[in-house]
Amino acid sequence: MADHRFYKEMKLPGEKYREAPLIRRTVQWIFLLITLYTGWRFVRFVHYLQQGGGEVSRPPGVEAFLPISSLMSLKYWILTGDFNAIHPAGLVLFILFLLMAWGIKKSFCSWVCPVGLLSEYLWKWGEKIFGRNFTLPAWLDWPLRSLKYLILIFFAWGIFFGMDAEALKGFIYGDYNRVADIKMLLFFAHISAFSLSVILGLMVLSLFIKNFWCRYLCPYGALLGFFSMFSPVKITRNPDTCTDCMMCTEACPAHIQVHKKIRVRTDECTACLTCTSVCPEPDTLMLSLSKKKKKPLSARTVAWIILLSFVLFTGLARLTGHWQNNIPVKEYQQRIHEINSPVYEHTN
Numbered sequence: 001m002a003d004h005r006f007y008k009e010m011k012l013p014g015e016k017y018r019e020a021p022l023i024r025r026t027v028q029w030i031f032l033l034i035t036l037y038t039g040w041r042f043v044r045f046v047h048y049l050q051q052g053g054g055e056v057s058r059p060p061g062v063e064a065f066l067p068i069s070s071l072m073s074l075k076y077w078i079l080t081g082d083f084n085a086i087h088p089a090g091l092v093l094f095i096l097f098l099l100m101a102w103g104i105k106k107s108f109c110s111w112v113c114p115v116g117l118l119s120e121y122l123w124k125w126g127e128k129i130f131g132r133n134f135t136l137p138a139w140l141d142w143p144l145r146s147l148k149y150l151i152l153i154f155f156a157w158g159i160f161f162g163m164d165a166e167a168l169k170g171f172i173y174g175d176y177n178r179v180a181d182i183k184m185l186l187f188f189a190h191i192s193a194f195s196l197s198v199i200l201g202l203m204v205l206s207l208f209i210k211n212f213w214c215r216y217l218c219p220y221g222a223l224l225g226f227f228s229m230f231s232p233v234k235i236t237r238n239p240d241t242c243t244d245c246m247m248c249t250e251a252c253p254a255h256i257q258v259h260k261k262i263r264v265r266t267d268e269c270t271a272c273l274t275c276t277s278v279c280p281e282p283d284t285l286m287l288s289l290s291k292k293k294k295k296p297l298s299a300r301t302v303a304w305i306i307l308l309s310f311v312l313f314t315g316l317a318r319l320t321g322h323w324q325n326n327i328p329v330k331e332y333q334q335r336i337h338e339i340n341s342p343v344y345e346h347t348n
C-alpha cells in the first residue's frame with residue numbers, strides 16, 4: 001500500500017477533475033439564486049393577493065417544493081394521460097429530477113438542491129469550528145439511513161396502493177392542492193416554535209454530522225437514490241493504477257469506501273466528484289459509463305448536462321403549455337381570504 005501521508009502532502013488532485021469543486025459550486029449557486037428569485041416572486045405574489053391585488057404573476061417554479069403532489073400527479077398522468085393542470089411545473093421538474101437521477105446518479109442532491117448546499121456549508125463550518133466532523137457507528141448509521149426509505153415508502157405506498165385514479169383526481173383538483181404552495185409559504189411565514197426547533201436542531205446536527213438531513217431523513221433523496229441505482233454512469237476505479245492511498249474514501253462526504261470498489265453502485269453516491277478531484281493518480285478514478293470504456297465524464301460535462309436539461313425541460317414545458325397552471329387570479333384572491341378554514345386542511 002502506498003504511503004497515504006506522502007500523497008496528502010503532495011496534494012495532487014486528479015488532473016481531469018481539478019476544477020470539479022469550483023464547477024459544482026458554481027452550478028449549486030446558480031440553482032440557489034434561481035430558487036431565491038422564485039421564492040421572492042412568490043412571496044410578492046401572495047403579499048399582493050392578501051392586499052386584494054393580483055398584479056404580480058405567480059412563479060410556477062415554486063411547485064418544485066411539492067414533491068408528494070408531483071408523485072400523485074405522475075401516477076395520475078400514467079393512469080389517465082391527463083397532465084396535472086394545477087401544478088404542471090411541479091410535475092415537469094419532478095420528472096426532470098428523476099431522469100437526472102437515472103442519468104447521472106443522485107446529482108440533484110449535490111449539484112442542484114439548495115438544502116444540499118446549505119447542508120454542505122454547515123458540515124464544512126462544523127469542521128472548521130470543531131476541527132472535525134463525526135461519523136456515527138455502523139450499528140446506528142445503517143438503521144438511521146433506512147429512515148428516509150421508510151418515510152418514502154409511507155408516502156409511496158399510500159399513493160400507489162391506496163389511491164386509484166378517482167382518488168388522485170380528487171386530491172389534485174381539490175381545494176387543498178390548489179393552494180398547497182400558498183399553505184407551504186404560510187407554514188414557514190408563521191412557523192410554530194416546535195417546527196422551528198426541529199429545523200434548528202437538524203441544522204445543529206448538520207454541523208457535526210455530514211449531510212445529516214440528506215443522509216438520514218430526506219425522502220426525496222431516497223427516491224432519487226433508488227432511481228440512481230439504475231444509472232449507467234458510475235464512479236469507476238482502475239485497480240491497475242490505483243495505489244490504495246484511500247484519499248478518495250477519506251474525502252467522500254457520503255462515507256463510501258471508494259478505494260475498495262471498482263464501480264460505485266450505492267444509492268448514496270451523489271456524483272459530487274469530490275473523490276475524483278482528490279485522486280492523485282491520473283486516469284484512475286472517474287465518472288464513466290462503463291468500466292471497459294474508460295471515457296470519463298468531466299465536471300464540465302456534468303454541469304452542462306444539468307444546466308441544459310433544466311433549460312430544455314422548462315423551455316419545452318413553457319412552449320407546450322405545461323408550465324403555468326390554469327387557476328385564475330380571481331380564484332386565488334377568493335381563496336386567500338379563507339385559507340385558514342378547514343376546507344384547506346390536507347385531510348380533505
Ligand code: SF4
Nearest residue numbers: 252269270272273275
Ligand atoms: S463516491 Fe465520489 S462522487 Fe460519489 S458521493 Fe463519494 S465523493 Fe461524491
Ligand code: SF4
Nearest residue numbers: 242243245246248279
Ligand atoms: S482511486 Fe482512491 S485509493 Fe486509488 S489512487 Fe485514487 S484516491 Fe487513491
